[in-house]
Amino acid sequence: MTQDLEEVQVRPGTEADLAPLTDLYNHYVRETAVTFDTAVFTPEQRRPWLHSHPEDGPHRLLVAWTGDRMAGYATSSAFRPKPAYASSxxxxxxxxxxxxxxxxxxxxxxxxxxxxxxxxxxxxFAGIALPNEASVRLHERFGFRRVGEFTEAGWKFGRYWDVRWYEKRLGHHPSG
Known part of the structure; x- marks a missing residue:
């Protein structure tokens, strides 16, 4: 690792992060098949996404900064909208x-x-558009296990892309 990790600040994402978050995501929209979005966003269009990740609860947004540059972000988002999926x-x-x-x-x-x-x-759960060995290694290092693969799941850049799905058990059981 060449980055001095002591210089990296990780914290919850805030409204002040909206423009750099949007710029970072748009890089992946324009340049990669990592996301299946095909049109870039304005910060205003991304605001509802930002607000869907409060500072508490299971849906989080964490940002990493190195000095005055956003280095990245991680999220935990709703898996599916139906109530039975609330613990995923x-x-x-x-x-x-x-x-x-x-x-x-x-x-x-x-x-x-x-x-x-x-x-x-x-x-x-994590879906990884393939090929993406770095993401596969990261998820496996964190205890995710491969559970399946959707072939030719998304069309971008004039071709189909496969998506491999991973899961990680945290083990919480709802009381209700």
Whole structure:
């Protein structure tokens, strides 16, 4: 790891992060098949997404900064909208190009899973558009196990992309 990880600040995302969060996500929209969004967003269009990740509860947004540059973010979002899925979340991590391979994804996931340990989350799912060996390694390092693969699930950049699904058991059982 070449980044001095002591210089990285990981904290909950706030309204002040909206523009850099949008810029970072738009990089992946324009340049990669990591997301299946095909049109870039304005910060105003991303505001509802930001607000769907409060500072408490199972749906979190954590950001990493190195000095005055956003290095990345991690989220736990609603897995599906139906009530029976409430104890499941979908995790994602996005890194700025300058932050890839420096351990920042690991820092973000460590912080995210520490917050989720206190929440009523039973399963964490992650979908990874293939190929993406770095993301596969990160998720496996955090105890995710492969549960399936959707072939040719998304069309972007003139071709189909497969998505491999992973899950991580956190073990919480709802009391209701």
């Amino acid at each position: 979340v979908e995790a994602s991590v996005y890194l700025a190009p300058h932050a890839v391979g420096r351990g920042i994804g690991t820092l973000l996931y460590e912080a995210l899973f520490a917050t989720l340990a206190e929440e009523p989350v039973h399963r964490v």
